[in-house]
Amino acid sequence: MRLSAYFLPILKETPAEAQIASHRLMLRAGMVRQASAGIYSWLPMGFKVLQKIGQVVREEQNAAGAQEMLMPTIQSADLWRQSGRYDGYGKEMLRIKDRHDREMLYGPTNEEQITEIFRSSVRSYKDLPRMLYHIQWKFRDEVRPRFGVMRGREFLMKDAYSFDVDYEGAKRAYNKMFVAYLRTFDRLGLKAIPMAADTGPIGGDMSHEFIILAETGESQVFCHKGWMDLGISGIEVDYQGDLQPVVDKFTSLYAATDEKHVPAECPVPAADLIETRGIEVGHIFYFASKYSEPLKAEVQMPDGATAPVHMGSYGIGVSRLVGGIIEASHDEAGIIWPESVAPFKVGLVNLKAGDAECTRVCDDLYAKLNAAGIEVLYDDRDERPGPKLAGMDLIGLPWQLVVGPRGLQNGLVEIKHRRTGEKHELSIDSALSKLIG
Amino acid sequence: MRLSAYFLPILKETPAEAQIASHRLMLRAGMVRQASAGIYSWLPMGFKVLQKIGQVVREEQNAAGAQEMLMPTIQSADLWRQSGRYDGYGKEMLRIKDRHDREMLYGPTNEEQITEIFRSSVRSYKDLPRMLYHIQWKFRDEVRPRFGVMRGREFLMKDAYSFDVDYEGAKRAYNKMFVAYLRTFDRLGLKAIPMAADTGPIGGDMSHEFIILAETGESQVFCHKGWMDLGISGIEVDYQGDLQPVVDKFTSLYAATDEKHVPAECPVPAADLIETRGIEVGHIFYFASKYSEPLKAEVQMPDGATAPVHMGSYGIGVSRLVGGIIEASHDEAGIIWPESVAPFKVGLVNLKAGDAECTRVCDDLYAKLNAAGIEVLYDDRDERPGPKLAGMDLIGLPWQLVVGPRGLQNGLVEIKHRRTGEKHELSIDSALSKLIG
Structure with a gap:
């Protein structure tokens, strides 16, 4: 969604x-x-x-x-x-x-x-x-x-x-x-x-x-x-x-x-x-x-x-x-939702909706997660990063997948586990396989 | 069930x-x-x-x-x-x-x-x-x-x-x-x-x-x-x-x-x-x-x-x-239920619940249909054949699978399509594959 x-x-x-x-x-x-x-x-x-x-x-x-x-x-x-x-x-x-x-x-x-x-x-x-x-x-x-x-x-x-x-x-x-x-x-x-x-x-x-x-x-x-x-x-x-x-x-x-x-x-x-x-x-x-x-x-x-x-x-x-x-x-x-009742498993955040590469990667991740049957809430709005990340914390989906221009220069995206707060910078493929499991 | x-x-x-x-x-x-x-x-x-x-x-x-x-x-x-x-x-x-x-x-x-x-x-x-x-x-x-x-x-x-x-x-x-x-x-x-x-x-x-x-x-x-x-x-x-x-x-x-x-x-x-x-x-x-x-x-x-x-x-x-x-x-x-909303796809009828072979075959069919994800209502009651078959017609499941001692002597069971009324005597395996599709 x-x-x-x-x-x-x-x-x-x-x-x-x-x-x-x-x-x-x-x-x-x-x-x-x-x-x-x-x-x-x-x-x-x-x-x-x-x-x-x-x-x-x-x-x-x-x-x-x-x-x-x-x-x-x-x-x-x-x-x-x-x-x-x-x-x-x-x-x-x-x-x-x-x-x-x-x-x-x-x-x-x-x-x-x-x-x-x-x-x-x-x-x-x-x-x-x-x-x-x-x-x-x-x-x-x-x-x-x-x-x-x-x-x-x-x-x-x-x-x-x-x-x-x-x-x-x-x-x-x-x-x-x-x-x-x-x-x-x-x-x-x-x-x-x-x-x-x-x-x-x-x-x-x-x-x-x-x-x-x-x-x-x-x-x-x-x-x-x-x-x-x-x-x-x-x-x-x-x-x-x-x-x-x-x-x-x-x-x-x-x-x-x-x-x-x-x-x-x-x-x-x-x-x-x-x-x-x-x-x-x-x-x-x-x-x-x-x-x-x-x-x-x-x-x-x-x-x-x-x-x-x-x-x-x-x-x-x-x-x-x-x-x-x-x-x-x-x-x-x-x-902080337990996975069994979370409204979506993953919150996908496009940190810079105006950036073509960020949007391309996000759209692609969104399609692949959906195809794997994973429920994703995709923040595709043109909005500042701060409120976007705060909003994701507020609604408490188990995983956040954050895509920004700086990380993408090195081919990396960030995964955050909402419960523990742990963050990892991963390649796009590693992030996907971590979430699809 | x-x-x-x-x-x-x-x-x-x-x-x-x-x-x-x-x-x-x-x-x-x-x-x-x-x-x-x-x-x-x-x-x-x-x-x-x-x-x-x-x-x-x-x-x-x-x-x-x-x-x-x-x-x-x-x-x-x-x-x-x-x-x-x-x-x-x-x-x-x-x-x-x-x-x-x-x-x-x-x-x-x-x-x-x-x-x-x-x-x-x-x-x-x-x-x-x-x-x-x-x-x-x-x-x-x-x-x-x-x-x-x-x-x-x-x-x-x-x-x-x-x-x-x-x-x-x-x-x-x-x-x-x-x-x-x-x-x-x-x-x-x-x-x-x-x-x-x-x-x-x-x-x-x-x-x-x-x-x-x-x-x-x-x-x-x-x-x-x-x-x-x-x-x-x-x-x-x-x-x-x-x-x-x-x-x-x-x-x-x-x-x-x-x-x-x-x-x-x-x-x-x-x-x-x-x-x-x-x-x-x-x-x-x-x-x-x-x-x-x-x-x-x-x-x-x-x-x-x-x-x-x-x-x-x-x-x-x-x-x-x-x-x-x-x-x-x-x-x-x-x-006569359309398949899309039928409460069960198949009604399985044991015509003679007291008969060991009928019961064995029915139990086996029931297990296999369930394993294939098919919703079955299994009439396992000790009741006369007439009311059992009339009950199946009344509740209107799309398919009836009828198992009786006479058919089983030749290894056959009967499939009835509720809408058309068509009946076929089939081997147990053929009946299964017709229903599992």
Whole structure:
């Protein structure tokens, strides 16, 4: 993509309303624009990141055996009355009346709706287990939306739902999602720590929050320093097999939010305890028959009797993750994208757009990188080198490929790795093969 | 995907509320479930088709130079007051008050919002032309939603918006979208005819509806029979070049809806005139400064003066197309998917799941087709052959690969082409190479 033709409205000034780094950087880098309080439009570069995060989430959900579907945003109030949550949800729920004065709502979550679909379609234990998910916009009418997409009102969430005949089946589903979450956040370049959680308005009796460590996080968290060396990558996962050992491994080290942490009872000696702040990016729940009983989602069991199914629900904040990744990965100069979700892998900078040789080399590099299937943002604008390089640092693409007249006299271009800041002067061919790999 | 593990709740009975083929077939084939009047959940197979149609739309939009972004579903009423449309839109607009009693709405379209984004980001004629689009859920509170996803209240739409300095630029953008639409519908296996249209609530002075011919369509349409032989496939398109000749070619033959058709003035002799019904699947508008003037989307021109930009908007009904394609492509037995949007290319049927050899051959075929990157739905259930084959016809995958004990005695399996009904008995290897191609 040529920057001259790309809709990327970079801001020079830091917007006054942005209090945290991700909000500030997303506005400055032209990723989002506020539409109303807590409601954002995603401009092309922000949308690209959102899509890439969604794709990683989707791949890991599919690998764990969940099937993708899509529920609507607007739901009927009646369904929520059946579950008993309509009144309890309070003002966070965006309530709507349609033209016939029927009460509707913009779904803050989908337990009721998926249970209703399941109830109307499944009759027998033979049709279980099932795991369904969707990635859809939700609305929670926060009193004070803030921190950009981190605490927005309209937000994109992946929510999965499992249906099993008994506790053992439900626990297997829970474990699959637990492991899928570890893998998902790992692929996104995040250290997300599962912490035993209260079940809150979703309800249930087994729950973990997945929390990434970041100074600007909303919750105080405490964890064993051993977490810094613990990761899922390299661990082989067989979703058909027993995942309990993996889950045990990742719940053996202490980790708790301030809601659960009681200093006097903490099993970790002070020297081994990390105290910092964290951002919740995922949350998993097992809640037995909390919804299947009132909504009558029952199956016929082998003995002929009917029984309500055991359910769980599993959420990942997809739009929130865009902010979360930036909180976890930025510096003074701007964003530093992990390659897995970077909007482009390479930023190609023509330092002197008026120079014929610079432009020839850049056009050629651009064509070759594109032909190799590498996503390139090509700054072909007639603009001074300073702002061009600062802009590239700001938007945080993993690699910068910088072409200027001085280097070209010796046949050299510069490659900069955004994360480490390392720069190398290389021949054009070496630079190409370094990027194409 | 193994059918035994797939959430595909096929209905044996035709639902009473479904009046047209696509609605009936989408419910029976387990593609959608109604959530409320005119609001649907997309089950895994329906969702897959929706995604594939969206992907074709996206590829053709990108090819035409439009950039993808995403605007939110909920908009502020203030913006619509600025454009003057808030009161005029009537009860079709879903109006909402948030917890602070601020007036909001669920966007039925996005002219105001994109204009606001553009206004706050672009200053100079040098930043034009621009074309932006998104694929997002919209809401129109129809009095009587019906015909399933064809006339729903919550629906998925691609809407693109162009910004140019003058009429000539806007006309170039209009032509790009005109041609992109021809290509999009062609790839979806549809004959969509552009018909000069009234501009309705969007406004403007140049507009075409793209209408597919189908007996169950909502409008009466009239067109020259030459349309039956006219298609975009094979015509080379250069989006950087002059597209006027292509547009001229596709507007030279007569085509009009009953709103525009005046029998006494029709230039086509009766013998050459086709009269049938049609379904609107796309609509493009040029409306000059209708929104840029009230919303002050102005740029500085070369002479230093400011001028409102010339805009157009361009919609495709993505969720409606799922129904539209079925209306145009089905028979008594069920849906007939074009390969470009089929949820799976092949339906593999094990006629006797209890038979070891049948199961061995099916498992092997399933593994090989998957390894070749072919999407297969494998009916591995222990069920009678009749319902299995009827189910495959109903869901309408392009190819059926049927494995039974009788054929296997001679080393043969059966391939059926759903559209033509042609069946061939082939060796296992020949069947594989026919499907893998």
